[in-house]
Amino acid sequence: MMPDAANSAPAGNETRLILLGTKGGPRPSPLRSNPANLILSGGTAYLVDCGYGTTRQLLASGVQPHELGAIFITHHHSDHTLELGPLLYHAWIGGLRSPIDVFGPPPLAALIDGLFAAFWFEIATRMQDEGRGNPQHLVRVHEIGASGVVLEAADIRVTAGRVHHPPLQDAYAYRFDTTHRSLVLSGDTAVCPDLLGLARRADVLVHEVMRVESLPRLIAGLPNARELHAHLLASHTTTEQVGAVASQAEVGTLVLNHFVPGDDPAITEEMWIASAREAFGGLVIAGRDLLEV
Incomplete structure (x- = not known):
């Protein structure tokens, strides 16, 4: 089901991808925000992952939380989910009027229920004092149990693919096919045939x-x-491996993201991409916060 138009960002002529947060791992850093990615397509804003700092970075990109049409969670490590509750709260408090779709592996429903429970005193107070509706009625949860298409409309198809990120059994990458181009976001994964x-x-x-x-x-x-x-070592892809992944998949452009470590100022962009260029002949970009690709 396509997210409602009331939640849509301003329409654009192209599919835009903005890297909101590019640091892997749960520790916050002044150098990079934690993982989050924004896709703008067909007048709708899609968010992939929701690490610490996502709301601030979303605002910096020009999108309000209540303008999101759908949120996709790759897996349930905190650097990808820590700000999901606050973001949904901010969408509600900012004027969300129609349901927002949230996709991700189980236990997504239990996680969102718990996040609302943590804020329930505040929520109930504002519902009574300010006449607001129940925010839980504005969130549609879609738990993903297998690879396949999870959202499809006239101008976009989103496909989830299971990846290898031990010890988690349920971790996914997402592919966005739009009328303009195709984008794949790996999430956290070791080298993975899927x-x-x-x-x-x-x-x-x-x-x-x-x-x-x-x-x-x-x-x-x-x-x-x-x-x-x-x-x-068991759950991530190295600088030596990622170029081969891009080459074997025959992609057009490789964008490095979710840097581990992501807060070491001694590592330059060239150091990140040098090994990838050895195995991949296409364009290699070292991502940074708020970079539009």
Whole structure:
């Protein structure tokens, strides 16, 4: 079902992609915001992931929370979901009048119920004092249990593809096919055959990336350094691997995103993209917050 026009952003002639937050991992940073991506197509605004700082970055991009038509969550790590509750609250308080669709793997419904429960005293107070409706009636939850088309209309088709991000069983990438171009957002994933199929010949692949040689500095001094290092190696795609992924999928442009580490000022854009260029002959872009691709 297509999101209602009342939630739509101003119409445009092209499909626009804006990287709102490009830092991977739950720790906040002054250098990059946590993961979130905005797609504007056919007069509707679509948000992919909702990490800390998303509302601020959405406003900076010129879109109000209540103008969103749909939200897509790739998986339930906090750097992708931490601001989902506050964003839905801000959409409601800002004048949301018709339901917003939220897609993602289970337990999405339980997560949203819990987020509303956490704010319920505030919500109930404003409902009684200001005559507002119940915000839970303005959210339509769509839990994704398998790869496939999750939203389709005349000018857009959104397809979810399961990816490999252990230990989570349910993690997805999304492909947006519009009348103007095709965009794939990998979410968090190790190298994964299913992602190659989803991204086949896409115009733009926005893919997470990790720089292995910078991990020791990232985890230095942490009491869980050994376990965290093992997790990172098992569940992410390295700078050496991501170019091959783009090449095998035959995409037009590769945009690096969800940088791990994303708050190390010693890593330059050229250092991020050098290895990817060795395996991929197309355009490689190092993403940054609020970059439009």
